[in-house]
Amino acid sequence: MNRDTFETRLFRVLRWVVLAGLALATLFPFYYMIVLSIRPIEDLLRDPGALWVSVSQWTTSTYEEVLSPEDAGGQGMLGLLVNSALVSLGTVVLTLLVSIPGSYAVSRLRFFGHRQVHFLFLAVYLFPAILLAVPLFVLFTKLGLRDSLVGLTIVYVAQTIPVSIYMLRNYLSTIPESIEEAAAIDGCSRGQVLWRVTVPLAAPAIMANALYVFMIAWNEFLFALLFLVADREKWTVSLGLAQLAGGIEVPKTVLMAGSVVLTIPIVLLFYAAERMLTEGLTSGADKG
Amino acid sequence: MKKGSLRQQENRAGLAMISPTLLVVLAVVVLPMLWTLVLAFQRIRLINVRDTGLFERYTLQNFVSVFGSPGFWSSVATTLVYAIGGTVLSLALGLVAALALRKPFRGRGFLRGAMLLPYVAPVVAVAFVWEVMLSPQYGIVNEWGARLFGWDRPIAFLTQREATISLLGMDIPVPVALLTVIVFEGWRYFPFAFLFLLARLQAIPGELEEAARVDGATPTQRFRHILLPQLAGVIALLAMLRFVMNFTKFDDVYLLTGGGAGTDVASVRVYDFITARFDVGAASAQALALAAVLLVFLAVYLKFFAPKPEDKA
Numbered sequence: 001m002n003r004d005t006f007e008t009r010l011f012r013v014l015r016w017v018v019l020a021g022l023a024l025a026t027l028f029p030f031y032y033m034i035v036l037s038i039r040p041i042e043d044l045l046r047d048p049g050a051l052w053v054s055v056s057q058w059t060t061s062t063y064e065e066v067l068s069p070e071d072a073g074g075q076g077m078l079g080l081l082v083n084s085a086l087v088s089l090g091t092v093v094l095t096l097l098v099s100i101p102g103s104y105a106v107s108r109l110r111f112f113g114h115r116q117v118h119f120l121f122l123a124v125y126l127f128p129a130i131l132l133a134v135p136l137f138v139l140f141t142k143l144g145l146r147d148s149l150v151g152l153t154i155v156y157v158a159q160t161i162p163v164s165i166y167m168l169r170n171y172l173s174t175i176p177e178s179i180e181e182a183a184a185i186d187g188c189s190r191g192q193v194l195w196r197v198t199v200p201l202a203a204p205a206i207m208a209n210a211l212y213v214f215m216i217a218w219n220e221f222l223f224a225l226l227f228l229v230a231d232r233e234k235w236t237v238s239l240g241l242a243q244l245a246g247g248i249e250v251p252k253t254v255l256m257a258g259s260v261v262l263t264i265p266i267v268l269l270f271y272a273a274e275r276m277l278t279e280g281l282t283s284g285a286d287k288g
Numbered sequence: 289m290k291k292g293s294l295r296q297q298e299n300r301a302g303l304a305m306i307s308p309t310l311l312v313v314l315a316v317v318v319l320p321m322l323w324t325l326v327l328a329f330q331r332i333r334l335i336n337v338r339d340t341g342l343f344e345r346y347t348l349q350n351f352v353s354v355f356g357s358p359g360f361w362s363s364v365a366t367t368l369v370y371a372i373g374g375t376v377l378s379l380a381l382g383l384v385a386a387l388a389l390r391k392p393f394r395g396r397g398f399l400r401g402a403m404l405l406p407y408v409a410p411v412v413a414v415a416f417v418w419e420v421m422l423s424p425q426y427g428i429v430n431e432w433g434a435r436l437f438g439w440d441r442p443i444a445f446l447t448q449r450e451a452t453i454s455l456l457g458m459d460i461p462v463p464v465a466l467l468t469v470i471v472f473e474g475w476r477y478f479p480f481a482f483l484f485l486l487a488r489l490q491a492i493p494g495e496l497e498e499a500a501r502v503d504g505a506t507p508t509q510r511f512r513h514i515l516l517p518q519l520a521g522v523i524a525l526l527a528m529l530r531f532v533m534n535f536t537k538f539d540d541v542y543l544l545t546g547g548g549a550g551t552d553v554a555s556v557r558v559y560d561f562i563t564a565r566f567d568v569g570a571a572s573a574q575a576l577a578l579a580a581v582l583l584v585f586l587a588v589y590l591k592f593f594a595p596k597p598e599d600k601a
Contacts, residue, residue, distance in 0.1 A: 003506050004504070004506045004507075007506045007507045007508055008506075008507055011507050015387075015388050018384055018385070018388045019388050019389070019399065022381075022384075022385050022388070022399075022403060023399055023402060023403075025475065026402050026403050026405050026406055026475075026479075027402050027405070029406075029414060029417045029418065029421065030405060030409070030417075032417060032420075032421060032428065033413070033417045036420065044426055045426055048425075048426040048427065048428060048430075048431045049428060049431035049432055049435060051428075097308075098308045098309050098312060099309065101305035101306070101308065101309075102305060102306050102308065102309035104305055105301070105302045105303075105305035105306040106306065109298050109299075109301055109302035109305070110295075110298060110299070110302065111298065111299045111300075111301070111302025111303045111306065112299055112302075112303065114302060114306075117306065120310075120313065124313055124317050126529075126532050126586070127317060127321065128532070128533075128535075128536030128555070128578070128579075128582070129536070129538070130536050130538045130555040130558050130559070130575065130578070131321065131324065131536065131558075131575045131576075131578065131579055132316075132317065132320055132321065133538075133558065133559070133562070133575075134324055134327065134558065134562060134568060134571045134572050134575050135320035135321070135323040135324045135327060135572070136316070136320050137562060137568075138323075138327065138568055139320060139323070154312075154316060155316060157312055157316075158312050158313060158315075158316035158317050161309055161312060161313065165309065190301050215408055218410065219408075219409075219410040219411060219412075221410075221411055221412055221539040221543070222538050222539055222559075226559075226562070226563070237410075238410055238411075238412040241412050241413070241416070242412050242543065245416060245419075252420050252423075252426070255416055255420070256416070256417070256420065259410075259412070259413035259414075259416050259417060260413075262410050262412065262413045263409050263410055263413045266408055266409060266410060267405065267408070267409065270401075270404070270405075270408045271401060274400075274401050274404070278400075278404070278483055278487075281483065282483055282484055282486075282487035283487075
């Protein structure tokens, strides 16, 4: 057997080993999260190694506890889900309103400074959130915006704009300019061209981008922790869950139910749009 | 109304369309960033922040106390180890995953989706699952470790600073908690590298490899001499991105260990300065030190590894 056949065979086997290992490593934690969330806590303590619970043992009391409002003895996550949804949707709408014209300008129009603008976006994208945390914390305290969902939304918009413009610009540059020119000749103003021609054509990219922005806002933790921690009414789910874990003794199974509730919306959205999302993110990657 | 030339019109329209973006970025990123510079040189606590002006009492005191505070230099070292370890691990895993998923097979779409889960799932949720899985009391990892490998004692993955492993008669110290958070980082961010490397791999023309195969190059040789050079640009870019992100990562470490057991990365220290001591000045100084290190690394990347303008398509 020469080196070539040896290597070819080796990698054929190795490939499946790697695939199995990766599938296990990425899927198991999520599977485990779900299994624990429907297990009674005594059952977990009795047999921590169990990979499966018999159906008769299943319980939904963990979900009841985590979702029902506080005055009913629960942890009130339903209210926090609403907060998270408001902040995330608000971030999506505002980011799109700002970044659609922005990305159009960057990809189509030559304006003063249009070259430098790329550098600015890269800088903002790379600029670490923890460095902004200090001045924004102080600034929002001064402005009285700190304990508000509006303030949080503004921060998220600024954080998501660079990626949003990058994704949309990549897509817009694949739309032939001649279509827009034709509309302009037919008498559309630039705003009308953008609104009636470009936006509908870019709808898939805009959807993918909206989902990505939603994901970032929904998952965010640092700024929610810094800004909202004082006012329980305004917590997002991520923050609520973290506080739950750090607070009084709450069974781990309840914590897992909360994690499932927090994860489900994102995973559903992600599977609905996986292809669009990955293409939107990586288009242009082959040029680097 | 007098209309300008087409060129001027375009300029005006472009500026008008980009200005909301610039406004937000200016207000929420650039100005706060500049303000950090000011804050770092003032003795400010959250209590007196309201009546401290821009031009008051500049001092180097914050830097003196931050650099001199116990644990500063060890935290720099921890941050570096964490950032480099997390970067290398996520890139290596991402590369292996991209190579394994390169050719189509049944279920590839599903697997590709599954592999992105750690990246898209909320950090709070995945950090908790890891915490529960790694728990010494009821964690499944310790339970199965005892069953399969005969661990005599459960390992406290997230709370134990150091363990010694005896290997060939030598006692080797292992930073347990730090390694665990690095592995978590690698796990959570390999999908990011995977996604970009897979996209790049699929854009490489098949003839290149076909020609090498005909010339008798083995799979490892083809990887070494054909695929790797093609991937080098993306790998350098990803390494830079991941390093910058890991270097200032907060939530992962904060949620897993709270910065304890030898995982005192710089960003958690910044957070502690603000929330535990309300010391805005010291927090800014610490943040600034972090930014300075980052700038050095970015400059090195731009000088030596960034694609030159003429390479760009």
